[in-house]
Amino acid sequence: MVKYLHSMIRVSDPDATVDFFKLIGLEEVRRFDVEAGRFTLIFLAAPGQEGVAEVELTYNWPAEDGSDPEDYGGGRNFGHLAYRVEDIYETCLRLADAGHTIHRPPRDGHMAFVKSPDGISVELLQDGKLEPKEPWANMENTGSW
Ligand SMILES: C[C@@H](O)C(=O)SC[C@H](NC(=O)CC[C@H](N)C(=O)O)C(=O)NCC(=O)O
Ligand code: NI
Numbered sequence: 822m823v824k825y826l827h828s829m830i831r832v833s834d835p836d837a838t839v840d841f842f843k844l845i846g847l848e849e850v851r852r853f854d855v856e857a858g859r860f861t862l863i864f865l866a867a868p869g870q871e872g873v874a875e876v877e878l879t880y881n882w883p884a885e886d887g888s889d890p891e892d893y894g895g896g897r898n899f900g901h902l903a904y905r906v907e908d909i910y911e912t913c914l915r916l917a918d919a920g921h922t923i924h925r926p927p928r929d930g931h932m933a934f935v936k937s938p939d940g941i942s943v944e945l946l947q948d949g950k951l952e953p954k955e956p957w958a959n960m961e962n963t964g965s966w
Contacts, residue, residue, distance in 0.1 A: 827876060827877045831900055835880040848865065850866045910957060912945055931951070933957075
């Protein structure tokens, strides 16, 4: 059954944002530094909502020369809504058959991105991981954010 996971927002000051959400009663659940992509992900949740309804903060590090990050979602603060699905291939096929573009196909059998009719990014995460299969396995991204 489909399950809401999180909403992602891009932040310029991760610690100030964590402190802000702590004032509302949320707590930091986990944090990942992704060296290759030069960004940090911080997941927050209300007590008892861990893994159920989270906020994902994305902090794009400044470029090595201190300038703005190169890759920051096109400057959009709002990133995506994320859902866990039973079968990511079936879900993507249903969306594609209805005429929607899977701009980040589920090549790895785990994660895909699609945009709503107004261009809101939606992340689909497979519960577990499926074996790569065609036509998704070798499909190129047709866009990012
Ligand atoms: C862990 C999972 O829930 C994610 O959302 S990772 C998705 C990934 N995020 C990034 O690459 C963050 C850095 C990037 N520069 C950005 O600002 O998004 C991703 O594919 N993001 C694209 C998106 O549409 O959210
Ligand atoms: Ni996400």
